[in-house]
Amino acid sequence: MMLLGLKKGIIYGPVMSRRLGRSLGINILPWQKKTCPFDCVYCQYGWTECHTANIPSSLSLPTVKDAANALEEALAGMTDPPAYITFSGNGEPTTHPDFDAMVEAVTAIRNRLAPSAKTAILSNSALVSENEIRKILEKLDMRIMKLDCGNPALFQRYNRPCSGVDLEGITRGLEKLSAITIQTLFSAGESGNLQRANIDEWLARLQRIKPRFVQLYTLDRSYPDKRLKHASWVELILVKEQVSRAGWAVEIF
Numbered sequence: 217m218m219l220l221g222l223k224k225g226i227i228y229g230p231v232m233s234r235r236l237g238r239s240l241g242i243n244i245l246p247w248q249k250k251t252c253p254f255d256c257v258y259c260q261y262g263w264t265e266c267h268t269a270n271i272p273s274s275l276s277l278p279t280v281k282d283a284a285n286a287l288e289e290a291l292a293g294m295t296d297p298p299a300y301i302t303f304s305g306n307g308e309p310t311t312h313p314d315f316d317a318m319v320e321a322v323t324a325i326r327n328r329l330a331p332s333a334k335t336a337i338l339s340n341s342a343l344v345s346e347n348e349i350r351k352i353l354e355k356l357d358m359r360i361m362k363l364d365c366g367n368p369a370l371f372q373r374y375n376r377p378c379s380g381v382d383l384e385g386i387t388r389g390l391e392k393l394s395a396i397t398i399q400t401l402f403s404a405g406e407s408g409n410l411q412r413a414n415i416d417e418w419l420a421r422l423q424r425i426k427p428r429f430v431q432l433y434t435l436d437r438s439y440p441d442k443r444l445k446h447a448s449w450v451e452l453i454l455v456k457e458q459v460s461r462a463g464w465a466v467e468i469f
Contacts, residue, residue, distance in 0.1 A: 222247050225247075226278050228240075228305075229241045229298070236299060237299040237300070238299045239336070240302065242302065243305025245311070246275040246307075249266055251271055252306075252340070253308055254340050254342055258440075262440045267378045269378055287325050291330050294330075297330035302337065303319075303337040335357045336356060339361050342377060343381075360399050366383075368384065370411070374409050391424055398427040398429070402432060402455060403439075404447050406444075415455060427464060429465045430467075432469065434446050434452060453468070
């Protein structure tokens with residue numbers, strides 16, 4: 217399979233999401249080059265070209281007005297509203313400098329044009345250690361936050377964060393968020409994260425975070441590190457059983 221190209225527009229879908237059902241996506245990130253605080257070995261968009269939590273001013277970003285207009289147009293053209301309106305797209309949505317205003321605008325439009333839809337985010341959790349980011353995230357109906365690793369050294373190799381982002385800071389930030397869903401991509405192979413020791417440490421972090429729900433999945437699209445392999449159904453079931461025994465609601469997607 218070929219790596220995916222970056223999304224060129226603000227609105228995409230609705231798509232049938234494995235996790236959210238019928239979801240209308242909102243991409244508020246650059247389309248010229250992949251910009252993200254992470255450089256995950258499994259990313260469907262390939263390696264990160266601009267590895268930072270601060271989007272350079274040289275890259276074009278949609279404004280709040282751009283996003284609001286695009287969402288209004290999309291919802292006006294839909295017969296049935298989506299189940300979710302989801303911040304996702306080309307990287308980490310919370311890195312947009314006007315993320316708070318984006319959430320406020322999207323929520324207002326949802327309330328007016330699609331009140332049955334929920335607002336959501338697919339976040340890699342890179343900035344969740346920041347108090348202001350957590351305040352904004354709490355305004356959304358659903359927070360799906362990434363936690364792929366329990367071991368700090370493996371986190372550095374698997375998620376490849378930019379300078380200033382560390383696993384303990386992410387864990388402490390997630391502990392302070394309410395009613396979150398943790399999403400974890402498990403993969404096998406030399407570059408994977410299915411090591412027994414890592415899973416034990418990951419479970420220990422779940423005990424600290426106390427998520428509302430845990431979503432497990434494995435590789436579904438192409439990925440840049442060819443030393444990865446799909447986690448088997450048996451491997452995922454074993455992890456699911458451990459999570460369930462620890463007391464958390466969990467599902468495989």
